[in-house]
Amino acid sequence: MSVPATAPPAAPTHAQLFLHFTWAGVRGFGGVFVMGRRMLVEETRWLTPEEFIEVLGLCQFMPGPNIVNVSVVVGSRYRGWTGALAALSGILLAPSVIAVGLAAAYQRFSAVPMVAHVMGALAPAASGLVLGSAIKMAMPVLARDRVLALPVGLGVLIAAGFLHWPLVPVLLVAAPVGLAIAWARRDSATELEAQ
Amino acid sequence: MSDLSRLPSLGAQFAVLSLLAVGGTNAVAPEMHRQMVEVSHWMSDRDFAQMFAVAQAAPGPNLIVASIVGWRVAGGWGALVATLAMCAPSSIGVYVAWGLWRKVQDRPWRAWVQAGIAPVVIGLIGASGFLLAKGADENGRAMVLTAASAALIWRTKLNPLWILSGAAILGAAGLV
Numbered sequence: 001m002s003v004p005a006t007a008p009p010a011a012p013t014h015a016q017l018f019l020h021f022t023w024a025g026v027r028g029f030g031g032v033f034v035m036g037r038r039m040l041v042e043e044t045r046w047l048t049p050e051e052f053i054e055v056l057g058l059c060q061f062m063p064g065p066n067i068v069n070v071s072v073v074v075g076s077r078y079r080g081w082t083g084a085l086a087a088l089s090g091i092l093l094a095p096s097v098i099a100v101g102l103a104a105a106y107q108r109f110s111a112v113p114m115v116a117h118v119m120g121a122l123a124p125a126a127s128g129l130v131l132g133s134a135i136k137m138a139m140p141v142l143a144r145d146r147v148l149a150l151p152v153g154l155g156v157l158i159a160a161g162f163l164h165w166p167l168v169p170v171l172l173v174a175a176p177v178g179l180a181i182a183w184a185r186r187d188s189a190t191e192l193e194a195q
Numbered sequence: 196m197s198d199l200s201r202l203p204s205l206g207a208q209f210a211v212l213s214l215l216a217v218g219g220t221n222a223v224a225p226e227m228h229r230q231m232v233e234v235s236h237w238m239s240d241r242d243f244a245q246m247f248a249v250a251q252a253a254p255g256p257n258l259i260v261a262s263i264v265g266w267r268v269a270g271g272w273g274a275l276v277a278t279l280a281m282c283a284p285s286s287i288g289v290y291v292a293w294g295l296w297r298k299v300q301d302r303p304w305r306a307w308v309q310a311g312i313a314p315v316v317i318g319l320i321g322a323s324g325f326l327l328a329k330g331a332d333e334n335g336r337a338m339v340l341t342a343a344s345a346a347l348i349w350r351t352k353l354n355p356l357w358i359l360s361g362a363a364i365l366g367a368a369g370l371v
Contacts, residue, residue, distance in 0.1 A: 025255045029359050032256045033320070034348065038355070050309075057312040060319060062292050064213055064285020065220045065258040072286045073293045084290055092278060095255020096262040100274050103249045103263045110245070114367060119252050121340065121366025123331035125359055126251075128344025131324035135349045138317045149314040156318025161325040168217060174315045182311030 014086040021090030032067040152178040209280035220257035
């Protein structure tokens with residue numbers, strides 16, 4: 001990980017790792033990706049926006065829940081394997097307990113119309129959060145190299161989102177294509193960075 | 196509900212799911228369904244669908260569906276075993292992978308590898324957003340809510356919690 005010009009704040013302690021990931025977890029309705037990015041990039045600045053995409057990229061190519069993998073990477077980056085454990089426990093413990101509690105409650109109260117109405121509105125809003133975050137992340141990447149980002153990004157979006165290709169074939173096709181275009185254009189990208 | 200004899204098999208099934216879950220928990224939901232409902236007969240189709248819906252509505256990583264399904268199969272111990280089995284193998288994997296990735300950090304090829312991977316990552320996130328919206332948006336008003344929520348998170352720095360609270364109020368008022 002290259003050190004950014006604006007260095008992140010002092011390395012977090014185990015307790016800070018645990019607490020910030022807990023707080024991101026319990027706010028993360030519809031998956032922690034949106035809150036996790038906000039916590040890591042905007043609130044604590046433990047990762048720059050570019051580092052976040054890099055870490056997420058690695059985590060998406062490894063098996064396992066993405067944000068859980070991110071917590072392992074961020075925790076280990078600052079405090080080794082014990083830091084990874086602290087961050088991992090943070091992202092898992094409270095949400096798991098809450099979820100089991102909710103499941104027990106839902107089995108009891110699922111017939112109440114209010115419960116169904118609220119759940120019916122939360123799901124569309126949560127899906128919008130994911131879409132909006134994807135657009136937010138896409139803008140700087142498109143600005144940097146449209147020739148690379150537009151066909152690869154759109155291709156993955158269509159294959160996975162609309163054609164319902166299984167994930168493994170999507171990755172096996174898209175990753176080599178993305179890497180090949182990036183390799184072919186590596187000099188122009190380097191010049192852009194140097195400017 | 197606590198059937199402790201199910202724990203070893205439950206743990207083994209989720210450990211395998213963990214290693215298959217390239218792209219996250221929702222990518223292995225069909226396989227989880229097959230294991231729990233068709234292979235092990237631990238719950239009905241409807242049970243599984245309900246547990247999955249609750250996991251989507253609850254805060255936290257999508258992985259908590261493992262906690263809920265584990266709880267349904269074997270109580271509190273089931274929740275613990277399924278959760279740990281779902282995250283331990285993949286966590287160890289990514290821990291090792293990150294160490295290897297850092298060792299090559301100063302190589303010039305890392306810049307274009309990163310540039311090549313970024314659009315794939317973003318495309319996948321967009322796709323999961325579309326799939327979630329497709330499952331969630333049962334009518335036109337829900338689609339408007341999705342679009343409004345996407346626009347707010349993209350164009351403003353509004354805390355997502357306010358967006359979700361607003362949606363919950365609209366839902367409670369019967370407007371969605």
